[in-house]
Amino acid sequence: MISQISAVTSINLRSIPQRWGMSLATILSIALVVGVLLGFLAMANGFRATVSGTGSESIAVLLRSGSQAELNSGFGRDTVRLIETAPGVARDEDGAAILSAELYVITDATKRSTGNDASLSLRGVDDMAPRLRENFELVEGRMFAEGSNEIVVGEGVLREFSGFELNSTIRMGPNEWRVVGVFSTGGSVFDSEIWADIGTVQNLYQRGASYQSIRVQLDGETGLTELQDYAENEPRLDLDITTEKEFFAQSAGGLSNLIMYLGWPLAIIMAVGALAGAWNAMYASVDSRVREIATLRTLGFSGFAAFVGTLVESLLLAFIGGLVGALITYFVFDGVSASTMGGSFTQVVFSFAVTIQSVISGVVLALIVGLFGGFFPALRASRVPLLEVHG
Amino acid sequence: MTDVLYELTDLSKKYTRGKESVAIFEDLTMTINRGDFIAIMGPSGSGKTTLLNLLGGIDKPSGGQVVCNGLRIDNLSQAKLAKWRSSHVGFIFQFYNLMPTLTAAQNVELPLLLTKLSSKERKRRVQTAMEVVKLAERAKHRPRQLSGGQQQRVAIARALVADPDVLLCDEPTGDLDRATADEILETLQLLNSELGKTIVMVTHDPAAAKYARRELHLDKGRFVETGAMA
Numbered sequence: 001m002i003s004q005i006s007a008v009t010s011i012n013l014r015s016i017p018q019r020w021g022m023s024l025a026t027i028l029s030i031a032l033v034v035g036v037l038l039g040f041l042a043m044a045n046g047f048r049a050t051v052s053g054t055g056s057e058s059i060a061v062l063l064r065s066g067s068q069a070e071l072n073s074g075f076g077r078d079t080v081r082l083i084e085t086a087p088g089v090a091r092d093e094d095g096a097a098i099l100s101a102e103l104y105v106i107t108d109a110t111k112r113s114t115g116n117d118a119s120l121s122l123r124g125v126d127d128m129a130p131r132l133r134e135n136f137e138l139v140e141g142r143m144f145a146e147g148s149n150e151i152v153v154g155e156g157v158l159r160e161f162s163g164f165e166l167n168s169t170i171r172m173g174p175n176e177w178r179v180v181g182v183f184s185t186g187g188s189v190f191d192s193e194i195w196a197d198i199g200t201v202q203n204l205y206q207r208g209a210s211y212q213s214i215r216v217q218l219d220g221e222t223g224l225t226e227l228q229d230y231a232e233n234e235p236r237l238d239l240d241i242t243t244e245k246e247f248f249a250q251s252a253g254g255l256s257n258l259i260m261y262l263g264w265p266l267a268i269i270m271a272v273g274a275l276a277g278a279w280n281a282m283y284a285s286v287d288s289r290v291r292e293i294a295t296l297r298t299l300g301f302s303g304f305a306a307f308v309g310t311l312v313e314s315l316l317l318a319f320i321g322g323l324v325g326a327l328i329t330y331f332v333f334d335g336v337s338a339s340t341m342g343g344s345f346t347q348v349v350f351s352f353a354v355t356i357q358s359v360i361s362g363v364v365l366a367l368i369v370g371l372f373g374g375f376f377p378a379l380r381a382s383r384v385p386l387l388e389v390h391g
Numbered sequence: 392m393t394d395v396l397y398e399l400t401d402l403s404k405k406y407t408r409g410k411e412s413v414a415i416f417e418d419l420t421m422t423i424n425r426g427d428f429i430a431i432m433g434p435s436g437s438g439k440t441t442l443l444n445l446l447g448g449i450d451k452p453s454g455g456q457v458v459c460n461g462l463r464i465d466n467l468s469q470a471k472l473a474k475w476r477s478s479h480v481g482f483i484f485q486f487y488n489l490m491p492t493l494t495a496a497q498n499v500e501l502p503l504l505l506t507k508l509s510s511k512e513r514k515r516r517v518q519t520a521m522e523v524v525k526l527a528e529r530a531k532h533r534p535r536q537l538s539g540g541q542q543q544r545v546a547i548a549r550a551l552v553a554d555p556d557v558l559l560c561d562e563p564t565g566d567l568d569r570a571t572a573d574e575i576l577e578t579l580q581l582l583n584s585e586l587g588k589t590i591v592m593v594t595h596d597p598a599a600a601k602y603a604r605r606e607l608h609l610d611k612g613r614f615v616e617t618g619a620m621a
Contacts, residue, residue: 003504014492295488298449299549300477300505302470386449389488390440390561 004301008309011292012285013316019285023317026281029274030321030369031328034362037267038329041358044260049187049353056134059244060224062214062231066240068250070104073212075239082237083214088226090217098217100128103198105205107172109161120157121193122172124201132215133185141166141181146197149204152181154191164194175204189248215244271369274321278373282314286381293381294388303382310381314374315367322366326359396556396589397423397446402455404441415441416612419455425556428583428590430603437609439593440561446591447480447559448472460556477505481550485562487542489534495545496521496530502553520548524578540571547578551588558582560592564599576602 016023062083067073083089084097092098103124108117123129127143130136144150153164163170169178177196185191202208218224224243231237242250286293293306334354402419405412415438423429423446431439444450445457448464449472457465464475481502482488489498496517503513521527524544534542543563550558560579564572580602582588592603600606608615 007501007504011490011492018491291488292490295484295490296501297473298447298476298482299502300473301501302473387444389449389482389484 001302001305004305005308008296008301008305009312011296012289012309012313015285015289015292016313016317019281019288022281022284026274026278026317026373027321027324029277030318030366031325033267033270033274033369034322034325034366035329036270037264037365038326038354038358038362039333039352040260040262040264040266041361042329042333042352042354044257045355045358046353057243057245058218058223059132059134060216060218060227060241061244061247062216062239062241063212064240065238068240070102070213071106074210076211077209079237079239080211080214082234083216083227086227086230086234088219088223088228088230090219090223098128098131100125100132100215101198101211102129102213102215103201103205103207103210104212105201105207107194109157109170109172110163112160112162118161120161122151122201123193123195124198125195126198129195129215130183132217133188133190135184135186135188136190137184137186139182139184141179143181144195144197145180147199148197149175149177149200150180151177151194151196152183153179153194155182155184156187156191157194158182160192218243267365271365274369275373278314278318278369279377281317282310282374282377283380285313286310286377286384289381290384290388293384294386297384298386298389306384307378307382310378311371311374314377315370318366318370318373319363321369322363325366326354326362329362330354330359394424394426395422396425396427396460397421398456398458399445400456400458402445402457403453404438404445404450405453414612416609417454419612419614421607421614423557423589423591425589426583426587428580428602428604429592430600430606431591431593431609432595432597432600432606433609435595438612439609442609443559443561443591443593446557447482448476474505477502478553479556481553481555481558483543483546483550483558483560483563485565487534487539487546487566489542489545489549491534494531494533495526495537495548498534498545499548499552501549506553516552517548520552521545523551523582524548538571539567540574543567543571543575544578547575547582551582557589557591560590560594562594563592564594564596569598572596572599 063070063073064075080099080101084099089097089099105122105124106119107122109120110116111118126146130138130143138152139155141152144152158164164179166179166182169176171177183195202210216227218227224241228241231239231241297303297306333352399419399421403417404415406415407413419442431442433439441450445452445465446459448467452465455465456463459479462475464472467475490501499517499520500513503516508516517530518527521530524547526541526544526548529537529541534545537545558579563579564575567575576599579590579592583590583604590603592599594600
């Protein structure tokens with residue numbers, strides 16, 4: 001049976017060039033389906049990798065209870081003082097808490113790609129902030145001076161927004177700022193932020209001595225529990241405390257799921273269209289070889305061999321289409337930088353990521369199209385009347 | 392072993408056209424002996440090709456029996472018939488029915504793919520069959536690179552290669568010029584006389600029928616034997 005199937009399959013595959021137009025149309029329509037799907041998946045994966053890749057298990061984020069995002073949070077200096085002495089917080093060699101109290105405001109900047117204004121995060125921090133970001137590196141210039149109108153910007157900001165080149169002066173709202181440094185946190189969400197001295201930000205944005213978040217270095221594996229227990233039992237504190245990793249994973253989930261929920265249905269609708277194309281191509285393939293199929297069956301080849309041979313042809317065309325779609329998406333989209341609205345209504349810069357997993361998903365979708373597109377034509381091939389041998 | 396290869400008893404074949412039933416032939420009884428070379432002639436629609444289809448097991452009769460080599464084939468399942476055809480019948484068609492994407496040798500090898508022969512043995516048999524039809528040097532050519540006569544020789548080699556009991560030929564020279572047709576018919580005659588192959592050939596052409604040992608005219612569902620050669 002295997003030699004029958006391989007002979008029929010070989011005859012089918014060798015005859016593809018005789019129907020190259022129809023076969024090419026099938027390949028391209030399936031490539032388009034896979035391309036669209038992988039485009040969406042690359043967007044979702046890239047966004048998720050950027051946001052959920054941000055954050056550490058050993059750093060805790062403290063927000064006002066129920067605020068969920070930094071933008072909604074807020075507390076005073078007294079809360080920071082309590083956390084500075086709280087258990088579970090790691091301390092440096094001088095015994096000082098490793099902690100960064102931060103203020104988070106939204107500002108506007110011009111996107112390079114469209115020329116339109118978009119929201120960006122301006123974070124007021126002190127010199128502890130870099131210590132509480134994994135992979136922080138000042139790649140150009142220096143950190144801002146305390147009490148100055150100086151800013152350092154993430155690499156994503158420099159890449160996607162205009163006016164942030166080193167040593168340039170940029171107006172944001174009523175204030176002018178001088179860019180004195182560019183930092184990287186290895187592609188995480190912080191690369192989409194602008195940092196300035198917290199005292200300056202508090203003054204210029206009239207926030208008094210308020211803060212919106214605290215990041216603390218946790219003291220060992222039990223640090224988080226100790227800190228949470230302390231906050232729960234201290235009546236002057238009203239905080240939600242999570243690890244930084246969990247905080248960003250929650251922020252990423254919504255949008256990346258939304259992208260996925262858009263991508264899959266769109267790809268499936270298009271797949272139905274491609275299915276019709278595959279159907280046509282495979283029916284044309286069978287119809288153009290009716291006499292050949294009848295001849296093989298007259299010689300003694302089984303209907304099953306004719307069925308499998310046709311199905312394999314369909315699957316091969318679909319597989320090629322899937323690979324073409326994946327390759328095009330990879331070369332066009334993989335690593336392409338884009339930005340979109342993140343969890344706090346500010347832009348998050350991320351790179352499209354065409355992963356092996358999504359390529360596999362795309363090729364599997366293509367094979368499903370090939371399987372359904374080939375099934376009925378294959379059935380027709382297996383039932384070609386033997387009398388067609390005289391046709 | 393009996394000399395009779397085929398026994399057809401009370402064979403009938405009817406087609407339905409709309410509500411009408413059209414009889415191609417009824418109560419047809421005949422025998423074909425081993426080593427026969429029979430030419431079946433008759434006007435269009437007389438049932439020549441239908442009879443060939445019934446002998447080859449690619450169509451089923453409406454009534455009666457077809458027995459080949461002692462085996463009743465008219466009531467076999469499609470799968471059993473396919474297996475039976477692969478080892479007992481070689482077909483030769485008017486338009487050759489070669490696979491255009493395969494070489495001549497690959498076309499000839501097709502029936503052997505249904506056997507358990509090793510690849511080496513298959514190649515050896517293909518070579519022999521190609522030599523019998525004097526086309527060994529064209530083994531690697533594809534059908535479009537061969538003339539009509541050469542393509543029909545490849546088809547003959549394909550029909551021969553599995554050493555079947557009978558060669559069933561449907562207008563084997565209908566697509567060829569006279570000289571080429573004569574070459575093909577001489578080849579068939581040689582296969583009959585030298586290798587003892589039983590051949591049943593349907594033809595319109597009286598000149599082609601002269602190469603057969605027996606000529607049968609099918610007319611209105613009845614056979615009229617009109618001639619025999621030595």
